Structure formats: structure tokens, C-alpha cells
Amino acid sequence: MTTVLEPTNSFVTSFEKVDGHRAAWVNELRQRGMTAFCEAGFPTAKMEQWRDTNVSAIAQTHFVPAPTATGKAVLQLAKQYSFGDTAAAELVFINGHFDPHLSTTSALAKGIKVLSLEKAFETENVLLEKHLGKHARIEQHPFAALNTGFVHEGALVHIAKGAITEKPIHLLFLTIPGTEAAVSQPRVLVVAEENSESSIVETYAGTDGSVYYTNAVTEIIAERSARIDHNKLQQEGNMAYHTALMQVVLSERAAFVSHSTSIGSKLTRNDLAVFMGGEFAEATLNGLVLAKDEQHIDNHTFLQHEKANCPSHELYKHVLADKSSAVFNGKIYVQKDAQKTDAKQTTKSLLLTNEATMNSQPALEIYADDVKCTHGSTIGPVDPNAVFYLISRGLSVAQARHLMTYAFAADITRRIKVAPVRVRIEDFMTAQHGLPQDLRITDQARHDVAMQ
Amino acid sequence: MSLLEVKNLHAEVAGGGRKILKGVNLSIEKGEIHAIMGKNGSGKSTLCQVLAGREVYTVTEGEVLFNGKDLLEQAPEERAREGLFLGFQYPVEIPGVSTSYFLKAAVNETRKHHGLPELDAMQFLKLVKEKMDLLHMDKSFMNRAINEGFSGGEKKRNEVFQMAVVSPLLGLLDETDSGLDIDALKTVSHGVNAIHQSDKDKAILLVTHYQRLLNYIVPDKVHVMIDGRIVKSGGKELALELEERGYDWVENEIAATA
Numbered sequence A: 001m002t003t004v005l006e007p008t009n010s011f012v013t014s015f016e017k018v019d020g021h022r023a024a025w026v027n028e029l030r031q032r033g034m035t036a037f038c039e040a041g042f043p044t045a046k047m048e049q050w051r052d053t054n055v056s057a058i059a060q061t062h063f064v065p066a067p068t069a070t071g072k073a074v075l076q077l078a079k080q081y082s083f084g085d086t087a088a089a090e091l092v093f094i095n096g097h098f099d100p101h102l103s104t105t106s107a108l109a110k111g112i113k114v115l116s117l118e119k120a121f122e123t124e125n126v127l128l129e130k131h132l133g134k135h136a137r138i139e140q141h142p143f144a145a146l147n148t149g150f151v152h153e154g155a156l157v158h159i160a161k162g163a164i165t166e167k168p169i170h171l172l173f174l175t176i177p178g179t180e181a182a183v184s185q186p187r188v189l190v191v192a193e194e195n196s197e198s199s200i201v202e203t204y205a206g207t208d209g210s211v212y213y214t215n216a217v218t219e220i221i222a223e224r225s226a227r228i229d230h231n232k233l234q235q236e237g238n239m240a241y242h243t244a245l246m247q248v249v250l251s252e253r254a255a256f257v258s259h260s261t262s263i264g265s266k267l268t269r270n271d272l273a274v275f276m277g278g279e280f281a282e283a284t285l286n287g288l289v290l291a292k293d294e295q296h297i298d299n300h301t302f303l304q305h306e307k308a309n310c311p312s313h314e315l316y317k318h319v320l321a322d323k324s325s326a327v328f329n330g331k332i333y334v335q336k337d338a339q340k341t342d343a344k345q346t347t348k349s350l351l352l353t354n355e356a357t358m359n360s361q362p363a364l365e366i367y368a369d370d371v372k373c374t375h376g377s378t379i380g381p382v383d384p385n386a387v388f389y390l391i392s393r394g395l396s397v398a399q400a401r402h403l404m405t406y407a408f409a410a411d412i413t414r415r416i417k418v419a420p421v422r423v424r425i426e427d428f429m430t431a432q433h434g435l436p437q438d439l440r441i442t443d444q445a446r447h448d449v450a451m452q
Numbered sequence B: 001m002s003l004l005e006v007k008n009l010h011a012e013v014a015g016g017g018r019k020i021l022k023g024v025n026l027s028i029e030k031g032e033i034h035a036i037m038g039k040n041g042s043g044k045s046t047l048c049q050v051l052a053g054r055e056v057y058t059v060t061e062g063e064v065l066f067n068g069k070d071l072l073e074q075a076p077e078e079r080a081r082e083g084l085f086l087g088f089q090y091p092v093e094i095p096g097v098s099t100s101y102f103l104k105a106a107v108n109e110t111r112k113h114h115g116l117p118e119l120d121a122m123q124f125l126k127l128v129k130e131k132m133d134l135l136h137m138d139k140s141f142m143n144r145a146i147n148e149g150f151s152g153g154e155k156k157r158n159e160v161f162q163m164a165v166v167s168p169l170l171g172l173l174d175e176t177d178s179g180l181d182i183d184a185l186k187t188v189s190h191g192v193n194a195i196h197q198s199d200k201d202k203a204i205l206l207v208t209h210y211q212r213l214l215n216y217i218v219p220d221k222v223h224v225m226i227d228g229r230i231v232k233s234g235g236k237e238l239a240l241e242l243e244e245r246g247y248d249w250v251e252n253e254i255a256a257t258a
């Protein structure tokens, strides 16, 4: 690890080493990304949007592009996080690099394509050129600009008009850090055409004990009446940095549901921006943060209501143990034409210790006059009245606190439709918060059978 | 030996706050039913909460023996497992925690404490079914979160149902009758009597404002609490007298003898 005076330097060096792409538009896109990143530099606390999350550790670390990894550890990790045959398709990336052997797309229904970005550059160039990099606002997101500078690997999910997949499409990004601090910058593009229905899961996971960095960008386009159920499960290693921008664009009557779960990493910053560009589009953003030790998890959401009659619901919950900290910043912007907007934002945070800290800020910017926008935030310890009620019936204090903690989290977990995601969250709740077997929403034993 | 022996109990709000109990003396024999009446704010709930081990109160003086053991030394959960039950005046709503899981844990923690094997799901279901019938509980009830969205009366009925399931030696019922409709009052009283009669040692302490309850659950002794002390005790006829005359005459009587 070396400290460089100009923190963008190591990336500039890497950038210069990247081979040019066959397609000129890709090279232009990369150049545009790198230029935007160099102009902005790494975010500092002076920037409004970055006041509560200090990314100097990322800026000061010399990251090399992550080399791929092979071997037993890789297989084991892939197995641990795989959805098995509960997935319609599963693309596995090791240290950012697509692994065709661990991936499977054979069970995909007609009209649905899931392929690595590298492959997509060959076969889906027109679609990519139309959308890739056209939605993510890189001028406002330096890390997304950085990712754009290195656009290369990742995934394309294309759901054709009217196509339906009930089983989830799983994009699994795994990191097995080597000796050097390495960065991978996956890029995902989802295009869901008219009247399609899909379930998409992005999992980001890695092993504990070494520093690495994942900087992801996902662009999601939901065309007229498309329905997308999206899960992001972040279980990075305990020394990892994770930054991500997810930019969603909704057309008329499109319905988008996001479940963002943050469990791992040392530091995470998620930006989730939804552009509601058609009437009667609907967005549901649910978030669950389960932090411990000295983890810092920052979720910034941005709901941009551009058209009339769009409801949005947002519920973010945080369970903060030890000395962990979290930030929630939820911006709701209602343009003057977006009449009858119905936006509801709620954040709830459970502080399990006196040292855990939560910083929750709503930011409403409303230019239409006939709208309903509500926001509410609660932050507090486990309710002592409830704990006393439970122990006065014979439960131990630990049992009572655990019970309260996972009841708090289960409020989110039970809304998640994808069973393997729930299992992973509940596994964590069992290990960390004493969730007993018979209170699991998803039966582990039955799930194991399904996985075989 | 009395089941509960409270001697000169003083308690204040923790952290040197307001003094609420100012020398309570009370003894309850095995098998007895007692009732405490008294004005709002006289300390009835505080007495119940202190007995159950509520940490927001500090005992500054006095002692309490429960079933021969020092009660005040025990943690709240230990007291429960030893057979003390508090039916709350204001039962807490706990969203997301199912009643069935919670009650099973409560029963099994108590059984473990007594060296008994834990009940499995089937055995627990059988026990619960019996008690649900006793208290005319709706079937959906076990799957609902603890008290969540329950009406005032439903919460009180739930408290007695839980008491029936854990089957304590001593049940403290803090204003369990308030909020119950006429039919519910009968059902719940019937339930309390059934629990009481299920074992000759079991005792009940009722806190109530209404003599009417005592027509259904007939007490052996009635106590009057004023300003943190039990100042007068008598038989069930004392409740009738209080109903008729209020509390002022008791206060005057005390003042005269002081």
C-alpha cells in the first residue's frame, strides 16, 4: 500500500495500460468516464453528498486491477453463494472476471438473455451502444465515472417484450483477494422490455482478512409496464471497500422493487437513483443494513418523480451493533409536472450499543403542488419495555434482545421474494443475533434439499 | 410459610427519583386470593412491577420472600421461572414477535429451570389448545405478533391466557378487568378461577378499581393502598364498603389513629 499525492494517479496509470476496445464508442465512453473522474477526483467531506462518509482510505490505497483467481477457495466460495437450480441463470465473476465454467444459463426461458459483457460486446453491440453509459449520471458520481473509465467486464440482462422469469437471474460477483490490494469494477446493464417480468439478484461477496475494492455500476431500464424485482446482497469481506451506483429508469406503468441488503464490507456507499419518467410508474425501495464492528454503511437514495401519478415507497432499516455506523440519505425530488405523486419514506434504526451511530436525513424537493410526500425516521435502542415484558415471562435478556432484533429485521426480510437471499440474511441473523431455527421465514433444511 | 412475604418495602424511581413505595407489608398464603384497591397513583402498579423486578425502580429498604427465597436478589427472568407472573396493566405490543414462539420459549425456559424436559411442538400445541379453549381465544391468535393491534380488552385476555399457559404459583393481575366487556369479564374471571383451582398452592393478587370483579373472583383478603403503603386490610366486604364510601374515610381513619 502506498500513499500517492495525486490519488487519482494509480487509476490513471491503470487506465493508460488498458487495451483499446474494438468498438470506438466503447473507447469514447471510457474516455468520457475517466475525464469525468479526473475532473471530480475522489469525493471529500466538503462535498454535500459525501459529508458523512469518508472515502480517503480508498483514495489513499494503491489498487491494482484485480487478477483472476482459481483453485479450491474459489470453488468453495462459489458454492457457498450459488443459488443452484433455484436460479434461472447464474453468472459468476471471480475478482471481476467472468467465469464461464461456474456459470450457467441453460434454464433460461425464451426471450431472456443473460450474458457476460465481453460476450455482449460481440453479439449485442447495438443494444449496448444504445444504453450502456447513457443512464448513469457520471458527472454527479465520481466513482461511477471511474467505473465507466474501465468498462469491460460485467453482465447484460435482456428481457424481451412480454418475457417472464419467475426464478431469479443471479449475478454473483466474488472476490478472493490476493497479496496486493486490488479493485474490480463490474458493470451491469439490465434492459427489461414492455410487459416483461423479471427477478434479478446481484450478490457481491468476498473473503475476510484482506483489503480489496469493488466499484460497481448497474443501469436498469424498465420499459412500459415492465416489472422488475431486484435484490442486491452485499456480503463483501470484512476489509473490503464497496461503492456502487444503481441507476434505474422507469417508463410508464413500469414497476420496480429494490431490496438492498448490506451485511459485509468495512465501508460501503450505495447510491440508488430512480428516474420515474412515465406516468403510473411505481418504485419500492427497501433496504436492510446489518452492521457490526466498525463497519460504515451509507445508503443514498434518489427518487426523481418526473411524471404524474407515480407512487414510491421507501423503507430502510438498520441494525447497528458494536461501533458500527450508518448513513441514510433519501432524496425525493418532485418535478412541477409530477402531480398526484405519492411518496412515502420511512427509516428505522436499531442501535444495539451506545457506540453505534446512525445518521438519517430525508431531503424533499417538491415543485408540484398536488402531491403527498411523507417521511419518518426513528432511531433508538431495543425497547426496554418490550424486553422487560419478555423477561418477565421467563426469557433471558439475551433471548429477548435477539427476539426484538430479528423481529425488527424480519419486517424487511419477509418482503424479499427470493428464497436464497432470505436464507443468507437469516444465516447471518442466526450467527450474529441468535435467530433460532423455528423462527426462520425460510426453512434451511428444505432450502438445502432444493439446492441439491 | 407464606407464599409471598413483603416486609417494609420501600422503592423509588431509579437514580434517586421519586419515592413511591413507603413501607409495604403484605403476606399471601398458599392458595389465597388477595385484592389491592386504592386511588390512582397510590403505588399499586409500582408494587407489582417491583415484585416482578422492573429495573426502573430501586428498592431502598425492606425484604421480600417468595416461596421461601429472597425475591429481590433474583433477576426478573428468574422470578418468572420460580413461579411469579405479572399481568401488566398496560401490556406491551411487540411487532414481529409471534405469540406462539414467545410463549413456547417462556414455558420451556421455566421447565429447564426446574430440570424438566422441554415441551416439543406437539406437546406445546396441546397445552396451548386447552388454554385457548379455557379463555375462548380466537385460533388466529397464536400466529399474531404479541399484542400487536389488539384491542384493550384483547390484551387483557391475552395476559390471562399467558398466565394459564405458564401456570405460575403466584399471579399478579394489575387491573386485568379494566377494558373487558361484560362477557369477557366473565370468561376471564372463569379462567383465573380455573388456574387458581388447578393447584391448591396457587395464589392470586388482583389489583382492581371495581368491586364487581370480586363477585367473580372472590378474594380472601382485600387491602387498601394509600400513598405507597397498605393502610387497611379486611375481608371481601371491605371492597363493598369502598365501593360505597370511596377512600376518604380510610384516610380520615388513618389520620385519626396517627
Ligand SMILES: Nc1ncnc2c1ncn2[C@@H]1O[C@H](COP(=O)(O)OP(=O)(O)OP(=O)(O)O)[C@@H](O)[C@H]1O
Pocket (backbone or CB within 6 Å): B013, B017, B018, B020, B038, B039, B040, B041, B042, B043, B044, B045, B046, B047, B056, B089
Ligand atoms: N417510572 C416512574 N417515573 C416517575 N414516576 C413514576 C414512575 N412510576 C410510577 N410513578 C409515579 O408513582 C405513582 C404511583 O404510580 P403507580 O402506577 O404505581 O400507581 P397506581 O396505584 O397503579 O395507579 P393507577 O390506579 O392509576 O393505575 C404515580 O404518581 C406515578 O406517576
Ligand SMILES: [Mg+2]
Pocket (backbone or CB within 6 Å): B044, B045, B046, B089, B174, B175
Ligand atoms: Mg396502576
